[in-house]
Amino acid sequence: MDTSTPAVSPLRQRMLDDMRMRKFGDKTQSDYQRAVRNFGKYLGRSPDTATVEDLRRYQLHLVDHGISPASLNAAISGLKFFFDVTLDRGQVMAKMQPVHLPRKLPVILSREEVGRLIAAAGNLKHQTALALAYGTGLRVNEVVSLKVGDIDSQRMTLRVERGKGQKDRYAMLSPILLERLRVWWRVARAQGKMLDGGWLFPGLNPIEPLSARQLNRAIHLAAEQAGIEKRVPVPLYPPRGDLEPAPGFPRRTGGHVPLEGLPGQGPHAPQDDETGGR
Numbered sequence: 204m205d206t207s208t209p210a211v212s213p214l215r216q217r218m219l220d221d222m223r224m225r226k227f228g229d230k231t232q233s234d235y236q237r238a239v240r241n242f243g244k245y246l247g248r249s250p251d252t253a254t255v256e257d258l259r260r261y262q263l264h265l266v267d268h269g270i271s272p273a274s275l276n277a278a279i280s281g282l283k284f285f286f287d288v289t290l291d292r293g294q295v296m297a298k299m300q301p302v303h304l305p306r307k308l309p310v311i312l313s314r315e316e317v318g319r320l321i322a323a324a325g326n327l328k329h330q331t332a333l334a335l336a337y338g339t340g341l342r343v344n345e346v347v348s349l350k351v352g353d354i355d356s357q358r359m360t361l362r363v364e365r366g367k368g369q370k371d372r373y374a375m376l377s378p379i380l381l382e383r384l385r386v387w388w389r390v391a392r393a394q395g396k397m398l399d400g401g402w403l404f405p406g407l408n409p410i411e412p413l414s415a416r417q418l419n420r421a422i423h424l425a426a427e428q429a430g431i432e433k434r435v436p437v438p439l440y441p442p443r444g445d446l447e448p449a450p451g452f453p454r455r456t457g458g459h460v461p462l463e464g465l466p467g468q469g470p471h472a473p474q475d476d477e478t479g480g481r
Contacts, residue, residue, distance in 0.1 A: 238281025
């Protein structure tokens with residue numbers, strides 16, 4: 204049985220190198236590669252041989268097949284990088300134009316709905332993760348990337364590293380949220396599910412974090428169990444804090460706090476025998 208890894212073409216390797224040297228995230232690299240791969244399939248030959256008219260026809264093809272505006276713009280971004288950076292042939296993108304993204308009002312859950320959603324989550328880990336997402340406004344990928352050491356119980360903050368825009372920032376913690384986290388920490392430690400200094404929300408293997416896909420699935424299942432028919436958004440909070448919070452949660456007063464908004468760098472939690480200082 205041949206288990207060798209398929210060879211990477213010089214052209215693809217150059218694109219990978221171009222993205223790596225710019226420190227693109229894994230998702231961006233995957234999206235850009237997919238955009239070029241899909242275009243190559245449509246073209247029926249190596250994408251580096253494409254003309255201006257080929258790319259124009261490809262955009263028409265995508266639109267005629269019902270691609271969403273966001274997906275269309277993502278495809279154009281990947282192709283633009285490939286032709287402009289990797290091939291130094293940016294001029295062939297002249298007829299490909301990104302489209303305007305319609306602005307939609309966010310789905311906002313009521314206080315009662317948020318309470319039902321969290322209560323309906325399948326276990327304490329998911330309940331705590333959902334409560335944290337609601338109380339701090341973190342996105343799913345930010346929640347699952349947290350480590351125990353990101354909690355600063357002295358300053359009541361949560362350090363978010365490489366969040367949206369690859370920027371670090373602090374989110375505020377309420378006493379209620381901190382206590383919820385402490386309860387989860389005690390239970391997870393007692394069950395051997397959380398390692399010293401490890402992930403705040405570990406997966407089945409505590410060496411690995413809970414994946415964003417798993418947490419999203421838990422959110423959708425909780426919404427179904429709670430009888431919530433709306434498309435449940437994450438973050439789960441009103442953008443301007445103009446609605447009342449769910450029962451048992453603090454009133455939001457402006458969302459997250461930028462990293463430079465607090466003195467010092469990094470968490471400095473006091474050590475505590477009962478909670479590990481967190």
